[in-house]
Amino acid sequence: MSAVVDLRSDTLTRPTPAMRAAIAAAEVGDDVFGEDPTVNRLEEHAADLTGKEAALFVPSGTMANQLAIRSQTSPGDEVLLEEGTHPYNFESGAPAALSGVQVRPLRGERGVFTAEQMAQHLRGYDDHYAPVTLVVVENTNNRAGGALFPLGELERIWELARARGLSLHIDGARIFNASIAAGVPVSAYGSRCHSLSFCFSKGLGAPVGSVLCGSRDLIKRARRFRKMFGGGMRQAGFLAAAALHALEHHVERLAEDHARAKRLAAGIAAAEGFRVVNDPPDTNILIVDADAGVLRGKRSPEQTLSAAVCAALGDRQVLALTVGPSRLRLVTHMDVDDDGIGRAIRAFGEISAS
Numbered sequence: 001m002s003a004v005v006d007l008r009s010d011t012l013t014r015p016t017p018a019m020r021a022a023i024a025a026a027e028v029g030d031d032v033f034g035e036d037p038t039v040n041r042l043e044e045h046a047a048d049l050t051g052k053e054a055a056l057f058v059p060s061g062t063m064a065n066q067l068a069i070r071s072q073t074s075p076g077d078e079v080l081l082e083e084g085t086h087p088y089n090f091e092s093g094a095p096a097a098l099s100g101v102q103v104r105p106l107r108g109e110r111g112v113f114t115a116e117q118m119a120q121h122l123r124g125y126d127d128h129y130a131p132v133t134l135v136v137v138e139n140t141n142n143r144a145g146g147a148l149f150p151l152g153e154l155e156r157i158w159e160l161a162r163a164r165g166l167s168l169h170i171d172g173a174r175i176f177n178a179s180i181a182a183g184v185p186v187s188a189y190g191s192r193c194h195s196l197s198f199c200f201s202k203g204l205g206a207p208v209g210s211v212l213c214g215s216r217d218l219i220k221r222a223r224r225f226r227k228m229f230g231g232g233m234r235q236a237g238f239l240a241a242a243a244l245h246a247l248e249h250h251v252e253r254l255a256e257d258h259a260r261a262k263r264l265a266a267g268i269a270a271a272e273g274f275r276v277v278n279d280p281p282d283t284n285i286l287i288v289d290a291d292a293g294v295l296r297g298k299r300s301p302e303q304t305l306s307a308a309v310c311a312a313l314g315d316r317q318v319l320a321l322t323v324g325p326s327r328l329r330l331v332t333h334m335d336v337d338d339d340g341i342g343r344a345i346r347a348f349g350e351i352s353a354s
């Protein structure tokens, strides 16, 4: 383990020696021609895991979400999603720029909205209205601290979507974290949506890549838009080999990340001046607020409280991310072990006492 305990994101993991060996041994071809055997194998496996007919390997979670939107809407349509979701907040305005749709954010509770809330936004036909054609659910919800979207509520949203002829997409960047924490197979989510995307480059520990899963028809449309968006990759089998390795070796171990996140939450909560917003965390992400009294007199006036806490953690070789003036995010992942968690807890204790 490295000297630095890097809790900024689960995207920071480096390939293990075994994963590097799998990458080096990959059989490859030109995937734009559909001739990369490792990509083809990965896409078939992802489709099986999610219970969908087909899948498409893409460079990023952002591209997977945007392909789902582009393939299931027309310009001028409206997309319903929760106000804290990634496609709304952190994808650079892509729904408007790439699909010509407008987005209607719903205010949920820790990333979760209800079928009743959804129903309130489904107006009848009127020439004045942008028709809602797509609903997006994020599971787990990043900004809410890796929060689970309950399967029961998803089921009700899915029933309503079908009754009203709407498409439903799940941004499942961390769907394996959800599956492990909730104790349900990924196919339970896949069977309650039209499209489901997930990432290999987060908790699963692969260097690059995400996948969009759906019907054969949907994936055919998405494949064309992937080319249009510049996401057609050639010998992508090197990346697919890492993804296949991750699916085989790094899924069950996500439970360790969740247990470490809980231990970290308890440790930080015991340090005066810090409050864990989502204690205990559902999965691998912690959101922590610092009280105004923390580091009083020890930070420069132009520094936010969260930046000052991050700097103080950094002095102790622990890295966290600022996500608000007094709010931090910490994420557990496969490159942080029990010792790292202990060091992070000690660092919070020292800052609290300083």
Ligand SMILES: Cc1ncc(COP(=O)(O)O)c(C=O)c1O
Pocket: 059, 060, 061, 062, 063, 065, 086, 087, 138, 140, 141, 142, 171, 173, 174, 199, 201, 210
């Ligand atoms: C929930 C969620 N969706 C999508 C993405 C986008 O993934 P990428 O960074 O691969 O584009 C992220 C990234 O953190 C995410 O947390």
